[in-house]
Amino acid sequence: MLSKNQIKFVNSLKQKKNRTEHNLFIAEGIKIVPELLLSKIKVKQIFASSDFLNITNIDKDIECIEVKLNELERLSALITPNEVLAVCEIPEYELNNVDFNDKLTLVLDNIQDPGNLGTIIRIADWFGIENIICSNETADAFNPKVVQATMGSIARIKVHYIGLAEFFENYQKSYSNKSAGRKPEGIHIYGALIDGENIYNSPLASNGFIIIGNESKGISNDIISYVTDKISIPSFSHSKSADGKAESLNAAIAASIICSEFRRGRSLNTNAY
Amino acid sequence: MLSKNQIKFVNSLKQKKNRTEHNLFIAEGIKIVPELLLSKIKVKQIFASSDFLNITNIDKDIECIEVKLNELERLSALITPNEVLAVCEIPEYELNNVDFNDKLTLVLDNIQDPGNLGTIIRIADWFGIENIICSNETADAFNPKVVQATMGSIARIKVHYIGLAEFFENYQKSYSNKSAGRKPEGIHIYGALIDGENIYNSPLASNGFIIIGNESKGISNDIISYVTDKISIPSFSHSKSADGKAESLNAAIAASIICSEFRRGRSLNTNAY
Numbered sequence: 164m165l166s167k168n169q170i171k172f173v174n175s176l177k178q179k180k181n182r183t184e185h186n187l188f189i190a191e192g193i194k195i196v197p198e199l200l201l202s203k204i205k206v207k208q209i210f211a212s213s214d215f216l217n218i219t220n221i222d223k224d225i226e227c228i229e230v231k232l233n234e235l236e237r238l239s240a241l242i243t244p245n246e247v248l249a250v251c252e253i254p255e256y257e258l259n260n261v262d263f264n265d266k267l268t269l270v271l272d273n274i275q276d277p278g279n280l281g282t283i284i285r286i287a288d289w290f291g292i293e294n295i296i297c298s299n300e301t302a303d304a305f306n307p308k309v310v311q312a313t314m315g316s317i318a319r320i321k322v323h324y325i326g327l328a329e330f331f332e333n334y335q336k337s338y339s340n341k342s343a344g345r346k347p348e349g350i351h352i353y354g355a356l357i358d359g360e361n362i363y364n365s366p367l368a369s370n371g372f373i374i375i376g377n378e379s380k381g382i383s384n385d386i387i388s389y390v391t392d393k394i395s396i397p398s399f400s401h402s403k404s405a406d407g408k409a410e411s412l413n414a415a416i417a418a419s420i421i422c423s424e425f426r427r428g429r430s431l432n433t434n435a436y
Numbered sequence: 437m438l439s440k441n442q443i444k445f446v447n448s449l450k451q452k453k454n455r456t457e458h459n460l461f462i463a464e465g466i467k468i469v470p471e472l473l474l475s476k477i478k479v480k481q482i483f484a485s486s487d488f489l490n491i492t493n494i495d496k497d498i499e500c501i502e503v504k505l506n507e508l509e510r511l512s513a514l515i516t517p518n519e520v521l522a523v524c525e526i527p528e529y530e531l532n533n534v535d536f537n538d539k540l541t542l543v544l545d546n547i548q549d550p551g552n553l554g555t556i557i558r559i560a561d562w563f564g565i566e567n568i569i570c571s572n573e574t575a576d577a578f579n580p581k582v583v584q585a586t587m588g589s590i591a592r593i594k595v596h597y598i599g600l601a602e603f604f605e606n607y608q609k610s611y612s613n614k615s616a617g618r619k620p621e622g623i624h625i626y627g628a629l630i631d632g633e634n635i636y637n638s639p640l641a642s643n644g645f646i647i648i649g650n651e652s653k654g655i656s657n658d659i660i661s662y663v664t665d666k667i668s669i670p671s672f673s674h675s676k677s678a679d680g681k682a683e684s685l686n687a688a689i690a691a692s693i694i695c696s697e698f699r700r701g702r703s704l705n706t707n708a709y
Binding site: 314413419 | 696697
């Protein structure tokens with residue numbers, strides 16, 4: 164039996180200011196919650212059907228509250244609640260200790276749509292990208308819509324929020340220090356831009372940053388100066404002027420094609436070259 | 437000034453049975469409606485702000501109704517209506533006259549999510565794929581959510597609905613007839629499957645069919661026997677068993693990566709090989 168306070172508290176976590184205040188977020192469903200239970204993310208409370216509680220291995224220090232479906236509906240952010248809702252701690256990831264020089268990292272400049280952000284986190288997971296650096300204006304990764312769209316990848320991918328100009332500025336400085344005064348020439352900062360080089364023809368490094376811009380405005384002006392390599396996905400649209408043609412790709416679609424291009428070389432049969 | 441009947445009629449087109457009965461669909465916004473006006477799709481009615489009606493070139497045989505924003509809200513399927521809503525005829529595309537032998541065609545086996553379907557139609561447009569063949573169980577391409585997600589590509593891409601087993605059966609027969617009894621050996625039917633060949637290593641033809649399966653069930657059993665080439669997108673996820681790993685990609689994301697792989701060869705500098 165749920166108390167009014169429990170219902171009120173869980174629902175309050177659908178708003179960012181309350182998530183920030185309590186450092187908690189919610190995740191739902193029999194796909195995502197079990198993945199969170201196996202991950203490093205700290206699960207605090209579970210509201211679930213007796214079926215779910217009976218078959219799932221849950222640590223003793225997690226508070227479990229058995230609920231009926233109609234009670235779950237009063238907590239859920241989903242149209243069709245699915246057996247379980249978990250309240251979890253928002254993880255804190257240290258940005259300063261990450262060595263970005265030997266890995267590929269996604270940078271999101273003001274991605275607004277929660278579905279796009281969640282899908283990009285899932286893509287990063289698939290392509291073995293551990294960190295995503297988001298501008299402070301990017302949608303909140305712990306918004307319930309984002310969490311659900313990640314399909315569990317939120318448990319594995321480190322999502323950082325920071326001013327991007329500040330981040331690149333500091334990154335360049337620290338790199339210069341480590342490299343005895345040398346500029347970070349070896350590190351590529353790729354930007355997805357309409358006037359970029361055809362990505363299929365471009366040499367792509369196995370490390371560096373890939374910046375994906377806002378859904379309608381692209382990469383912002385104060386970031387663009389940090390881009391070392393402009394890349395674009397060419398269109399194969401039949402351009403009959405009367406009919407118009409596709410003008411752009413969705414941000415998550417562009418991210419997926421770009422990540423695929425960066426990774427494909429690693430799986431190619433070397434005999435083929 | 438809108439009449440009650442106008443409001444009722446436009447809203448009725450949000451349901452498939454009414455779209456089918458009247459052979460009409462709705463499209464909204466200053467990005468999509470102008471593209472429809474330029475396309476072969478027949479626009480019947482436009483409900484729009486005076487601003488939109490003043491700056492847009494609209495054929496005289498299209499009925500234009502000037503509306504205020506609060507009136508548009510009573511018609512719209514969007515949370516934030518955007519200046520204009522058009523009522524258009526659902527186009528009829530002839531499947532029998534299409535020569536599929538010299539082109540690449542997407543086949544959707546029971547894609548359910550309207551956002552995924554709309555995004556896939558937009559991807560097809562970007563990659564110059566003219567036709568999409570959908571199983572009868574696939575979401576309706578003229579659902580307002582799909583139309584909006586295509587960002588105008590619904591005006592250019594021919595979306596057909598048919599039983600897929602029937603389609604492939606007839607296709608093989610007609611191909612055999614044309615080729616004096618020969619089996620359609622030259623035509624590839626690619627299927628995106630978990631146990632498929634690594635797509636990055638696979639030879640990909642410039643013509644043929646690419647089947648994308650349902651979001652959770654994949655390609656259905658009665659279609660799988662027609663697949664000549666099983667392909668898959670390998671994961672680069674760091675597989676630490678305790679953390680789990682990404683198990684799948686969203687259907688639209690998979691479609692985008694596959695289309696990119698099929699097309700990339702056409703834009704490569706031939707000197708590179």
